[in-house]
Amino acid sequence: MIIDVPTGKDPLTYVWGELVPGIGPAAAGFSAAVYAHSTLALREFEAARLTIARVNGCLFCLDYRTERDGERVDAGFFDEVSDWRTSTALEPRVRLAAEYAERFATEHHGLDEEFWGRFKAAYSDRELVELTMCLGSWIAFGRLNRVTGLDEVCSLPAHVPGASR
Template structure:
């Protein structure tokens, strides 16, 4: 980690909450709202989230699994996300979510009409906006945690 922490401080709480509270606390509220208010089905949500985690290289985010009503994606889902082009385990929505996340993060200038036609065949405009905001959150904050080295200092609840 590149940030010097005072003895006994939780890395995430200190960096996000104490170092820059005017920015970190609202940012964390946005980050949490993506999980609390999303209406995107869990497989598509997790495909997009995990693809960004893989691209960012965030250890914490790659280990995390979103839970809704006691349900999480199955074991091996992360491998399917990494192989979103060829996996037989994804429906069109889930595959598109992984593709959108990857292109959003690495090639956003080339989201062409053909891509948007496919997206609009499977997602409403509101879902596209929601997914876009979610991907933006994961890209920004997962990358921030990775760049600052917080991703290896985080502890998942229950670990």
């Protein structure tokens, strides 16, 4: 980790809560809101989130699985999402969520009329904005965690690294 964390401090709590007190707690609140208030189906949400985790390379994000009402995606879901272009197991909206996430993170200037035609045929404007806000959160905060090395040491309550893959 490239940030000096005072002895005895939890790295995640220190970086996200104390180091930049005017920004960190607000960022944490935005991140938490993405999980608490998203109305996207779990598989769509996770397809987009895992795609961003793959692009970012955030170890924690790659390991984590969102749980809703006791449900999580199955163990092979990450591999299917990673192969969204050829996967036959993903529903059309799930494939579109993965495609949008990858393109948003790597070639957002290339989102053309053909893509938007397909996307808008499947997703409402509200869902488009919601998913885009989720993507922004995951890109920003996953990259913060990855480039600082926080992803190598962070752990959230009730999350045991490696247990959900």
